[in-house]
Amino acid sequence: MIYLLSDLDFSLPLSNPVVVFSLVLFIILFAPILFNKIKVPHIIGLILAGMIVGPYGLNLLLRDSSIVLFGTVGLLYIMFTAGLEIDLEEFRKNRITSLVFGLFTFLLPIGLGSVAVYYVLNFSWPTAILVASMFATHTLLAYPIASKYGINRIRSVTLTIGGTIITDILALLVLAAVIGTTRGDIDATFWVQLAISTLVFGAIIFFVFPLIARWFFKKFEDAVSQYIFVLAMVFLGAFLAELAGLEHIIGAFLAGLALNRFIPHSSALMNRIEFVGNAFFIPFFLISVGMLIDFSVLFKGLGALKVAAVMTVLGVLTKYLAALLTQKTFRLSPLERGMIYGLSTARVGATLAIVLVGYNIIIGETPTGEPIRLLNEDVLNGTIIMILITCTISSFVVERTAQQLALQEENVPRDEGDSNERILISLAYPDTVTELIDFGMMLKPRHSNVPVYALNIISDESDNGKTKTIAKKMMDKAVHHAAATEQTILPLTRFDVNVSNGIIYTLKEQNITDLIIGLHRSANQHNFLGATADSILRHTSETIFIYKxxxxxxxxxxxxxxxxxxxxxxxxxxxxxxxxxxxxxxxxxxxxxxxxxxxxxxxxxxxxxxxxxxxxxxxxxxxxxxxxxxxxxxxxxxxxxxxxxxxxxxxxxxxxxxxxxxxxxxxxxxxxxxxxxxxxERGIKMDDVQFVDGSLAETISDSVAQVSKAGRLWKRLFRKV
Known part of the structure; x- marks a missing residue:
């Protein structure tokens, strides 16, 4: 054993890929648990863990290409899931609000920031504008917290997501303009090319991507293939964004928006996407952010400390003012303002992109031959400190506000009829189980406790031995498919004289309100619904969906x-x-x-x-x-x-x-x-019930034409019969 251990390299930073990967997994596992005990959001826990094990902490891990790779995937994953989970109808209704917030959260930081950086830090105007553009950007770092509490589709979250895209695009355009001006290679041709490439990119995302996705999901039902396809489309969108001269996070978000309707929120595919992201890619990104943080820069002179203080104060203040103006403009609640502010305070992705690009641009040399950078080391280090502080504030604010909004959502009065709803899915053929279960789950309102039953009837007319085996396989498939969507199916198997009798009596016993049955295989114009469905329709009063x-x-x-x-x-x-x-x-x-x-x-x-x-x-x-x-x-x-x-x-x-x-x-x-x-009521026919008012008897059918509301009609019926 000692001999074998002597062959392993334990020098710091660790280089053995097995040891490195194991360490990262243990950090992902235990960091949230440990920091949650002291009431620190798990996001901050992972960032702090990355800082501790990173090159500026214990130096256990080097921020090498593998960490950068998985960190980039995690950042793109956050933006992709934000686009994927957004409520498109809510987004359409709030598009003006998103636009206004996007302008507020861009113009205030870049306006106030440019002036403050120019006069307080004594930077040149191009540098001041570039630094201020970092105040304007923000990253939806705390979005997983809102998603965890089930409020990721409310108005304040939706408009913040829309505003994020607007402000990041504008900030990155400022970056392009400042760099082009500094290098002297920006002209009208540059803007024309950027506009054309952006339009082409948008057309591919919103017209070509849906065509490809619809074709793929029709042809391939394998769960692994579907997940890999989605991931490939995300990175293709990110790559196309970079080709168009935009940031990759914009491409990931728009890819999520384009695939939104192809991945229902209650589907098994959505559950897999969220699981892999929350379990692996997003934590990797947070750890990689922590590894950038170097607190020692605060003790190397007042330059970095002064820059960090100015950047942090302006970054936090201007985002709060933008959220406050949005609240006053559209009469939002204080909790909605808090959610907007919390989500828009954190800076990571676009901010890092801007500071690293600016840091790598050489605009001259000192008399001693040292390079003069567009953004110096003080700005680089100040940016890292600002990232840590704003991410911490964002996580705490969103955690607290999300809890209150979630409680508020739970206390909203629900339709009392929902509590009495019960959905029954009748399964007859193994090859239609998945489609019927998916349809049944869509009938159930999101976050609802409406029970959903899956029923199979074993009739006396069938071969019981073979039928039992098929029934068990169908039920297992139904339960497994529902579990993949984090939903619960209550399986029922019934023995009866025939299928229709079994379904009818199950409806009565379980107080079912909605029945789903598949169209039988031999349906034609002479025998369309089939004997089973005809019998059910004659002897039941529940809502029935016959699905093909x-x-x-x-x-x-x-x-x-x-x-x-x-x-x-x-x-x-x-x-x-x-x-x-x-x-x-x-x-x-x-x-x-x-x-x-x-x-x-x-x-x-x-x-x-x-x-x-x-x-x-x-x-x-x-x-x-x-x-x-x-x-x-x-x-x-x-x-x-x-x-x-x-x-x-x-x-x-x-x-x-x-x-x-x-x-x-x-x-x-x-x-x-x-x-x-x-x-x-079952069995009541219109011709069998008459009004008796002492004069001429009128049937209900004759009275219907004079009644405008169904409720009034039936109240009159029961009052007079």
Whole structure:
């Protein structure tokens, strides 16, 4: 043993790759635990750990190319996940707010900073402007904290992310302008080339990337392949940004924005992305930042100390003023201001890029032959101190504010109906388990405790031995797939006379509100829904979704919802509208409704009442004999949803009988959902219940045309029967 140990090199800094990697992993494991015990955010714990083991601490690790590589990956990962997790609809609504905040958080630091650096530190104007541009930039270092508390999609976080991109782009343009002016090689051609390359880069990111992603996710379902593809697209975006003359962090963020709708927040792929980033890449980046910090510079003279003090005070103050102005301009709450300030205070990525570029530019020589740099060592060391202090402030502020905002979100009154919701997914074929589970999870509101059940029926008509084996495999696959998304499926296996009876009695026993079943394999225009679905529709009143999946949900572009006449008079109208908007929000899809003017008005009222945060368009459609016009309207990547009705109910119409023919012959290449709204009572038919008022008896069907709200209709029904 002693002989073997003598062959190992334990000289400092450590060079054995096995030992180095092991040490880093133990730091990632234990540093957050130790620092959390003294109430220090884990982000600061990792930075301090990097400082301790780095070249300016115990010198255990050298900040070599491998540390720089993984650190760069971690920085890009933070920006990518910020773009990936952003709520696109919220981002669209707050785009003006983001723009204004971006201008505030750029103009205030660079304006006040330039003047202060010029007069207090006695730097030249080009140097002063370049130093001030470092005040203007910021890094979303504390974004993982907001994500951990589940508030990464709220307004203050979304507008800060948008403002980050704006201020970093402007700061990097200042860097290009100052360097070009210093070297004397900047002219109109430079700006024209930069503008053209930026436009080309933007076109590739927002038009070519989605085409590639949609093709890939349609063709490849392997989990490992999908993750590697996403990572490759992130680094391709970062590389293209550098080719365009921009910073790589901009490319990573925009790549996340372009892939946003292809990776639903509740998907297994999103869970893998977050897991790998939080477990490995992002901690590596934080450790690499800590290894840059050298506190000894504070004792080498007043120059670095003075620069560090000025930079830190201005950096913290100007970001607070920008957050305060944004709050006053848009009447935000103090907590929202705190979140904006916390997220925008930390400097790492773009700041380091600016100071290192400026430090490496030689603008002259001293009489003794020493180089004169655009940014001297005092600025370099002061920047490192500013990075540590601003990252510490950012982490503490975001940690405290995120806790309060998370509590505030939990205390927001929820729809009482959600507490009674239960979703049941009926599984019949092994090859459709994944699609049905994904769809079922999308029906469940985010952060909701709505239980989701997976059911398989073993009927007396089947070969029990073989069926049991298939049922077990399906249930195992369903539970495993749900677990990959950090969701829970409650598996149910039932023995019954036939499948429809098993499903019907399970609905009663478990108080199910929403049932999902797949379209049977041999569906055609003569036997479209099948005997099982027909029986379920006749004997149940719950909301039923009959789903046929042709392509993965994350490759769809929009929901096209065709609503039957008088659908607004059905008691389940508000419920199915809520479910469709939940699906659209989770998948990042717009909804195009086609309905009568009366139904459209009710849809718009529901959108306002439920505060549905999705993009909705409404189009008049009432002649169901012209249903084939949707063969032109519905594109290949659209999901067609038909809000139908059970027979003998208020929104039923004979034209619905033609749907099997249309769907079988004209929409075979489309994914679609047949949606049957919830009814009041099973077995109640419109012709069986009459009003008795002492004069002429009127049926409910005759009265429906005079009633505008479904609730009023059913209250009158129960009052008079």
């Amino acid at each position: 999946s042709v392509q993965p949900f994350n490759t769809l572009k929009r929901l096209v919802v065709v609503v039957t006449i008088k659908a607004e008079l059905e008691p389940g109208f508000a419920h199915w509208f809520s479910k469709l908007t939940t699906i659209a929000k989770e998948a990042g899809l717009p909804i195009d409704f086609f309905a009568t003017p009366e139904t459209i008005k009710e849809l718009q009222d529901q959108q306002a009442a439920q505060k549905a945060e999705v993009k909705i368009s409404c189009h008049a459609f009432s002649n169901w004999d012209d249903f084939l016009i949707f063969s032109r309207e519905v594109k290949k990547d659209d999901l067609l949803v038909i809000v139908s009705s059970r027979k003998d109910h208020v929104s039923y119409q004979p034209s619905l009988e033609k749907l099997p023919y249309y769907l079988s012959n004209y929409f075979g290449s489309n994914s679609f959902i047949m949606l049957y709204p919830q009814q009041v």
